[in-house]
Amino acid sequence: MRVLAAMSGGVDSAVAAARAKEAGHDVTGVHLALARNPQTYRTGARGCCTLEDSRDARRAADVIGIPFYVWDMADEFHESVVDDFVEEYAAGRTPNPCLRCNEKIKFAAVLDRAVALGFDAVVTGHHARLGADGLLRRSVDLAKDQSYVLAVLTREQLDRAMFPLGDWTKERVRAEAAARGLAVADKPDSHDICFIADGDTRGFLERRLGSAPGDIVDGRSGEKLGTHNGAYGFTIGQRKGLDLRVPAADGRPRYVLSITPVTNTVTVGPREDLEVDTVTASRPIWHEVSGDVRCEVQLRAHGEVVPATVSIVGSSLTAILETPARGVAPGQAIVAYRPDPDGDVVLGSATITAGTRASAHA
Structure with missing residues (x-):
C-alpha cells in the first residue's frame, strides 16, 4: 500500500514510519507545520509543532530512507483547534485540543489530502490498536494509551488508519528507535498544550478574551464568596486558584461546580457536590x-x-x-x-x- 506517515518529530511517529516501511509499504513522511508563528509555540523538544520538531522529523525520515515533505496546515489548525479552544472556554466548557486536532487535522484534513494524492492509508505513532476486525482498542501500554483521543474517528477514517505501536510499550519503542539509529530515541514526550508557549492557559485566554470580572458564589447558599477576572479561567472540579475571601464554615476546601457565562458567574461548593x-x-x-x-x-x-x-x-x-x-x-x-x-x-x-x-x- 501507499502509506503517508504523519511524523511529528517524536520517537513514536518515527518508529511507526519505520515499521510501516519494514512491513513492505511504500511510505512517504510528512510533517505538519501547524504554527503561524513557530516562535510562539513550545520549544525545547516539548511540543509537536516547533521548528526543532520539523528538523527531527526530517532527520528521522533520512535515516529510515523515505521521502519527506512539510505540509503547511497552520490556517486549518488555528481555525479548527486554537479558535475552537478559545470559543469553548468562553462558552463555559473545557475542550480537549489534542482530541480536536486528531479529529479535524490529522484524520480529516490530512487524510482527505492523502486520499486525494493517491495514498491508501495514514500511519501515526499513536498508542492504540486496530484489530483484524477493524475495531479500535486500547494500547497494551495503558499508561500511554491514546484511544480516548482517537475515539472521535469515524469508521471510514479508522479503515484508512494504521497504528503500528499499539502492541508495544513505550520502553520497547525507545529501544527500537535506538537500535534503528534514530536520534529521537531519548527525546522527551510532548506535554501540555503545544500552542500555549508558556503553559499559562488562563493568561492565554485573557489575552484573547479580555478581562471580564464576575462573582464567585456558594452553590448552596448563593452567598458571594469572591470575584474573578474571567469565568473562562475555571473548569469543573478546580480547587486551586479560587482566591476566595470568605472561608467555609467547616474549613473544608471548595471546588468549582459550574460556570455560567451568561451571568459570568462561577459556582463553588464542597467536593461531594461534584x-x-x-x-x-x-x-x-x-x-x-x-x-x-x-x-x-x-x-x-x-x-x-x-x-x-x-x-x-x-x-x-x-x-x-x-x-x-x-x-x-x-x-x-x-x-x-x-x-x-x-x-x-x-x-x-x-x-x-x-x-x-x-x-x-x-
Missing part, C-alpha cells in the same frame, strides 16, 4: 452497537473508567453511571469501552454537555 450519576452528551460517534449498552465509560483523558449504561436517541447520548463520578466537565469527551480479552474495545464517543445527580445533597 458527584454526578447521569451524563448527557452530543455528537455521538458510535460503532456497530444499538439500544441500551452496558459498558465502561471514561470521562476525561487519563481518567478512571466507570461502569455505565449508555443509550443514544438521535444526536444525544445519555450515560447512567453505576458509580458517581466527580469533575465531569462539559466540552470533554465521554468514551465508551467494552471489556474484551484482547483489549478494551472502543464502542464510541460523544461530547459531554452536562453531568447531573439524581438526588441532590441536603
